Amino acid sequence: MEIVGYVLSPVVWLRDRFASWWDGYLALVDVAAENARLRTELEQTRAAALLASEDKAELQRLRELLGLDALRERPAFAARVIAKRFGPQAVLKTFTINKGFLNGATAGTPVVTRNGVVGRVLRAAPHTATVLMLTDSGFRLAVISNESRTPGILTGSTERRLEVAYVAQNARIAPGETLITSGADGSFPKGIPVGVVTQVMPGNEILFLQVHARPLVDMDRLEEVLLLEEEGSAPPLLPPETERAATGTQVGARPAVPERVGASSAGVPQAAEAASPVAPKNRATASNHAAPERPEVAPHNTTLPAQGRLSAGPRARSEP
């Protein structure tokens, strides 16, 4: 995987340079018209943002009144998609990113975009990692619908759709509802959009409803993703190149996170919904394929994660 990363990174870089050159010099037709349209859109967005800020403040007040924990901010770092389903053995729906366990991308790390959940890291090399996509049939994620608050376990399938399992027959879930992470699996924080319910059918021979959904993220057009760090997780072993050059720090001597961005900028909705009825200790949602391997490298200067995490999931296994 590491060799593939070394070969593909320059190719991706060249492709980006060419695309940038093309966009910057050759594709300038209708720029003035587009500029005018964008200015109009900007005005509309400003107005919408003002309204949203009011809503946000109101939500904060309501949360405080109800005594709910606000969605804790999760630091995240960006990664580039360098290949999708690489090679003849890419049976699972996976893609390769240019961040590995030296950068903080360990098996089980949640992967999102601004639109919602993408998947989680399946396995990691030093500078590259394979991400198992949400649409793979081995993927499992605890979700809850945002309106009827119906919990379920979201799985991928061999077809181009998602399925929500273990939804009670009397649940009021309806097509069009957005599914968000319930936070019950211990890795994804609560409230990240996952998909939209497309079909609800009664289970003929089972005790649960058959619920189908579609992902919010267009998996065919992924270019960049964000990886959410686990709270209390060990920092990456390597700082980004720019930071190393600026500070002169050595490998393994840095407590910070590369290309870190706040969870709010990662598209993680600040508006956490009401408390989930899903049992918080439900650990049955881990992916079937997630974390089959764990890198054995342990940083010397890292700290132990929170005690509760040590036996909680696949991420804990590689911690020192």
Add this chain to the structure above:
Amino acid sequence: MKKLYRVFWWFLYTAGAVVVQQVVPGVDALMPGFLLALQENKPRQLLVLFLVFTLVQEGAGSLGFGTAMLSYAGAALLFRMSHGFFVEDNIVFISMLSACLGLYHGLLIRLMCAIQTIPVDFEQLLRESLIQTLAIPLIWVPAYLSRPKNAPATQ
């Protein structure tokens, strides 16, 4: 100097194959190179390429270890079984071999998925087996023609 050029050629071929695999998901672009190495019949070169190609495919793939090894070992076995009946550097021979390898790829992936209890998308597997069948001669021809000290295919 020639040896260095050969090593450099293999390095370029591997890098090019990796790029092809990035562009065409599911295809094994290293296989035509492996067939080329089988034709040249240099044991040390074959062993090194077998190890490198196996490591690349195993490292990048999502199946358990052994699939790429079985894939290249199967290709070597098929080649050894059939090369006595045909002219090795013939495009027809390579096309027939690639058809067998496409079928073998589908069966091998099906078997490995069954062992690892991974659900298989049969439509996708069939499509990729066909792509693999077509890709081998398409990659093999330019590789064969550009290989140092090799003449173009005679038939």
